[in-house]
Structure formats: C-alpha cells, structure tokens
Amino acid sequence: MAKPVAGSMAAVRRINTSLVLDALRAARGPMRVSALMDRTGLSRPTVEALTEALTAQGWLVESEGAPQPGRRSPGRPARTYEFNAHAGWVLGIDVGAHKVSVCRADLRGTPRAWARHPVSPSTPADERLDVARAAVDDVMADAGAGRIAGNGVDNGAVSGRVGAPDARPAPILAASLATPGVVGPPPHRVLLAPALPDWDEVDFALWARDFLPCPLHVENDANLAVIAEQAVGVARDRQDVVFLLLGQRLGAGIITGGHVLRGHNGAAGEIGYAPLPGSPHPPAGFGPLESSVNADAIVEMVTEEFARPGASTDSPLRRRFSAASDGEHVPAIATSAKEGDPVALRVLYRLCQRLAEGISPMLLVLNPDLVVLGGGISGVGDALRAPLRSALAGRLLFPPDLELSALGDRAVVLGAVHDALTRFEDTTLSVISA
Structure with a gap:
C-alpha cells in the first residue's frame, strides 16, 4: 500500500479546514462538534483537531454550550464554536x-x-x-x-x-x-x-x-x-440582473448567469455612450444617451416646460426650482411628481421615453430577469418606475421586472x-x- 505524500495530506487538511470554516460562517449561532460532524461529514477526531487549531489561531471563538432542555448534563456542558467575524x-x-x-x-x-x-x-x-x-x-x-x-x-x-x-x-x-x-x-x-x-x-x-x-x-x-443588490438588496436570488446607475452619468452593472459581465476591455455596461437618434451633440466627455437623461437634461426639460405658452408662473414646482441649488433639482421633481404636478409628470414621461429608447437594445440582447434603478435620479421613486415600465413594455419581447434600489446611495x-x-x-x- 502506497504511503500518502505530504502534498496530498496537506490538500486534504486544507479541504477539511475549509469545510469546517464554511459551516461555521454559514451558521446563525455557535455549533457543537456533533453538529459540525453532521454538517461536514468529518469524523469527531478530525473536527476536534481542526476546531482546536482554528481557535488557537483566532478564527473561531469557543464557549460552553447551554445544556439541552429536558436532559441532564452530568459533566460540564459541551463546547461550542463560532466563526470569529471580528478576526479581521x-x-x-x-x-x-x-x-x-x-x-x-x-x-x-x-x-x-x-x-x-x-x-x-x-x-x-x-x-x-x-x-x-x-x-x-x-x-x-x-x-x-x-x-x-x-x-x-x-x-x-x-x-x-x-x-x-x-x-x-x-x-x-x-x-x-x-x-x-x-x-x-x-x-x-x-x-x-x-x-x-x-x-x-x-x-x-x-x-x-x-x-x-x-x-x-x-x-x-x-x-x-x-x-450589492444581489448580495443584500432587491436582486437576491436573481441570476440575470441589470443595475442602472443613473445620475449625472449613466452606467450599467450586469450580472448574467450569476456572474458579472465585464467585457474584453472592462467596458461592458457603458450604456451612456449609446447613440440616441435626434439627440444633440453631447458635451465633451459625455455619451449621447447619458447627456439626454442625466440631471442636467432633466433641468433642461423642466425649463422647456416652464417656457410653454400658458405655463403657470407660480406653481409649487417652479418655486422649488427657483430655490434649488445644484444637486437639489431632482428631489424637487420627485416631490412635485408625488403631488401630481402635471409639469413634473410630463418631464418624467419624456425622460422615461428617452431612457427606454436608449437601453432597450441592451435589454433585448441580455434578456435580464430584473432591472434595478439606482443612482441619484432613482430617488424620484415610483413616479419614475411606472412610466419607464410602460415605455419598455412596447420595445421588449419579455419585459423584465423593474425595481428601485433598496440600498440608495450606499449601493456602490x-x-x-x-x-x-x-x-x-x-x-x-x-x-x-x-
């Protein structure tokens, strides 16, 4: 019978160590050796040796388990182990x-x-x-x-x-x-x-x-x-997701088949550079699509609405816009849209039509299960989601679910x-x- 070589023994030990650590990291609380044996399929001597070594190194925290209800414990309570989440x-x-x-x-x-x-x-x-x-x-x-x-x-x-x-x-x-x-x-x-x-x-x-x-x-x-959205947000358990990061710039984070799509040069998802028929030449450094749907474009659309013949000269939206400083115009639109202001709603309709026209080719190619709206403009909320869903419905074979980011400006x-x-x-x- 051939003797196991040192390298193979080290590999087995590493695998066993990984099994124990994975079980403890996934657990909601401390685990006994017997529970670790059941979870990993390893023998008691192996689990005991691994937990002792990992505890000495600081990766595990050891404590005495509480006695089980209805059972007498003549000796000291069984030891329990928990992954040390503060080890680093x-x-x-x-x-x-x-x-x-x-x-x-x-x-x-x-x-x-x-x-x-x-x-x-x-x-x-x-x-x-x-x-x-x-x-x-x-x-x-x-x-x-x-x-x-x-x-x-x-x-x-x-x-x-x-x-x-x-x-x-x-x-x-x-x-x-x-x-x-x-x-x-x-x-x-x-x-x-x-x-x-x-x-x-x-x-x-x-x-x-x-x-x-x-x-x-x-x-x-x-x-x-x-x-982040797949880990702790609205995209949990979704394998085909597009995240639209919409603010002054426009970019897309793409997960397809459970993996992030980066492209050959890392430029996958740079949808802001997509051409938009009829759009003016974008400012230097901006793509055609993003310059048509970003915060500056929204301000321009609102200004155009105010200039229409017969437009109200003393609407709540106009007052909010007059008082807003840089970065506060989108929240003013959001508040006014929630109040049903017709100018705000028309601007959001125009915005969603432009955005849907720009991103629908990408969505036709990727066929995602979910699109998540994030970035500063997503703060408009449901007043943005409903018209965008409607605008996409007529352009896609299988319209995806559409959700607002659950993580706000902490998503990135x-x-x-x-x-x-x-x-x-x-x-x-x-x-x-x-």
Missing part, C-alpha cells in the same frame, strides 16, 4: 465625482463603521486620493475591538497562519475600491474616466501600498452596485464591501492551514 476587517471604498465613501465591515459583511467626505468633479486626482485615505483612517480609528492571534500580514499579502496570540488590532484582510469609468483587466488600471481629471493616470496599487496591509482591488462602480460602497469579502474568502480562507 474588509473595506469598501467608493471614490466618485461628488463624494468619497468608505465602509469597514466584519468578516460576515456586516457594516461596522462609515465615513463620507465631499469632493467635486474638478478635484485633482491626488487630492481625491488624499480624501479617500482620510476616510479610510476615519473608519479604522475605532477598529481595535476585533482581535486576532497575530495579523498574518507580510508586505501586502495575507498568510494562512496567523501566528501566536498578541494584542494587535485585527487586520484589514481585503479591500475593494469603486470608481467611475472603464476599469481594465489586471492590473485593474482605469482606462477611461472622463468625469475625473487625470484619474486614468493613477496607480492604485502603489497608492494603497503605503497604508493598506492587503492588495487593493479596483472595480467599476456600477459593477459593484449590482453585486456596499458592493465594494461584498467584493472585498469574496476576495477574502478566495484568498485568506482558501490558504488557512489548521
């Missing part, structure tokens, strides 16, 4: 044209700290990165509560073993950054970002190396938004969190050796 952190970073948002989450993806700093479209790239660094510092300022047995960090790479217990704060184990524009394949440089000056010249890996103890993954913001940063969590699972957890 994952970071989601959203760097946009108007704001930088950061979320620190535990290893189950539960947000634990938030930071949000304003910027402007004209903010230089280096200053925008400084703001992002400050936001990361903010969310990590009180992160010392989680502890692990050593941080296992070595020059940007997280090792499987975490070493002997000490009192250092739990480490950042994975981080993802969301950005507007086209993000190419590895090394994930921004290839095109007309909304942000000099953004395509940034070396994100070099920037992050100074303060993050793990690699930084960079991804398009709409792609991360659709990941939460998508970054869940992307980071996936990378933690694929890297750190996959190489833990108990």
Whole structure:
C-alpha cells in the first residue's frame, strides 16, 4: 500500500479546514462538534483537531454550550464554536465625482463603521486620493475591538497562519475600491474616466501600498452596485440582473448567469455612450444617451416646460426650482411628481421615453430577469418606475421586472464591501492551514 505524500495530506487538511470554516460562517449561532460532524461529514477526531487549531489561531471563538432542555448534563456542558467575524476587517471604498465613501465591515459583511467626505468633479486626482485615505483612517480609528492571534500580514499579502496570540488590532484582510469609468483587466488600471481629471493616470496599487496591509482591488462602480443588490438588496436570488446607475452619468452593472459581465476591455455596461437618434451633440466627455437623461437634461426639460405658452408662473414646482441649488433639482421633481404636478409628470414621461429608447437594445440582447434603478435620479421613486415600465413594455419581447434600489446611495460602497469579502474568502480562507 502506497504511503500518502505530504502534498496530498496537506490538500486534504486544507479541504477539511475549509469545510469546517464554511459551516461555521454559514451558521446563525455557535455549533457543537456533533453538529459540525453532521454538517461536514468529518469524523469527531478530525473536527476536534481542526476546531482546536482554528481557535488557537483566532478564527473561531469557543464557549460552553447551554445544556439541552429536558436532559441532564452530568459533566460540564459541551463546547461550542463560532466563526470569529471580528478576526479581521474588509473595506469598501467608493471614490466618485461628488463624494468619497468608505465602509469597514466584519468578516460576515456586516457594516461596522462609515465615513463620507465631499469632493467635486474638478478635484485633482491626488487630492481625491488624499480624501479617500482620510476616510479610510476615519473608519479604522475605532477598529481595535476585533482581535486576532497575530495579523498574518507580510508586505501586502495575507498568510494562512496567523501566528501566536498578541494584542494587535485585527487586520484589514481585503479591500475593494469603486470608481467611475472603464476599469481594465489586471492590473485593474482605469482606462477611461472622463468625469475625473487625470484619474486614468493613477496607480492604485502603489497608492494603497503605503497604508493598506492587503492588495487593493479596483472595480467599476456600477459593477459593484449590482453585486450589492444581489448580495443584500432587491436582486437576491436573481441570476440575470441589470443595475442602472443613473445620475449625472449613466452606467450599467450586469450580472448574467450569476456572474458579472465585464467585457474584453472592462467596458461592458457603458450604456451612456449609446447613440440616441435626434439627440444633440453631447458635451465633451459625455455619451449621447447619458447627456439626454442625466440631471442636467432633466433641468433642461423642466425649463422647456416652464417656457410653454400658458405655463403657470407660480406653481409649487417652479418655486422649488427657483430655490434649488445644484444637486437639489431632482428631489424637487420627485416631490412635485408625488403631488401630481402635471409639469413634473410630463418631464418624467419624456425622460422615461428617452431612457427606454436608449437601453432597450441592451435589454433585448441580455434578456435580464430584473432591472434595478439606482443612482441619484432613482430617488424620484415610483413616479419614475411606472412610466419607464410602460415605455419598455412596447420595445421588449419579455419585459423584465423593474425595481428601485433598496440600498440608495450606499449601493456602490456596499458592493465594494461584498467584493472585498469574496476576495477574502478566495484568498485568506482558501490558504488557512489548521
């Protein structure tokens, strides 16, 4: 009988370790060894050895289980084990044209700290990165509560073993950054970002190396938004989803067959650049479709409605528009549409006709089960959803369900969190050796 080689034994041990960790991460509470045996199919000695090693490393928390009702426990209660969600952190970073948002989450993806700093479209790239660094510092300022047995960090790479217990704060184990524009394949440089000056010249890996103890993954913001909706939003259990990120720009995050569609250059979903028949030449850096349906286009449509012969000179919408500053016009439309203002409703009808004409070819090709409306303009709510559903119905063979984002302006940063969590699972957890 041939002796098992060391490599095969290590592989089996890694698989068994993964089975135990997966079972405990999926559990709603602590589990006994017997329950872990049932869940994993492993023997008692194997489970006991793995839980002991993982507890010593800080990945599990051990406690005494409560006695079972109706049964006498002559000895001490059975030990239970729970995945230590505070063994480390994952970071989601959203760097946009108007704001930088950061979320620190535990290893189950539960947000634990938030930071949000304003910027402007004209903010230089280096200053925008400084703001992002400050936001990361903010969310990590009180992160010392989680502890692990050593941080296992070595020059940007997280090792499987975490070493002997000490009192250092739990480490950042994975981080993802969301950005507007086209993000190419590895090394994930921004290839095109007309909304942000000099953004395509940034070396994100070099920037992050100074303060993050793990690699930084960079991804398009709409792609991360659709990941968030599938993980914790209205797209749960959906396998074919299009997320429309509609604000001053227009982009689509696409999940088809359960996987994010990125395209050869990372430009899948850049629907804002689609031609729109009859639309004027777009401003520099904007696509024809997005310049016809964005916030500026809405303001222009409202202005045209006010200029119609016989238009009211003292409507609530006109008063709201007169008092609104930049960024407040869309909420004024939303409020007026909910009140039944005819001008607001006509503008939303025109908007939805344009949007449906622009996105229907993409939807015919992809045939999604669900379209999610996100971004600033989605704040209009049901007053936007109903006319868009009607406009799409006559252009598609199988109109998809249409829902508003459940996550609001946190969709992108939460998508970054869940992307980071996936990378933690694929890297750190996959190489833990108990």
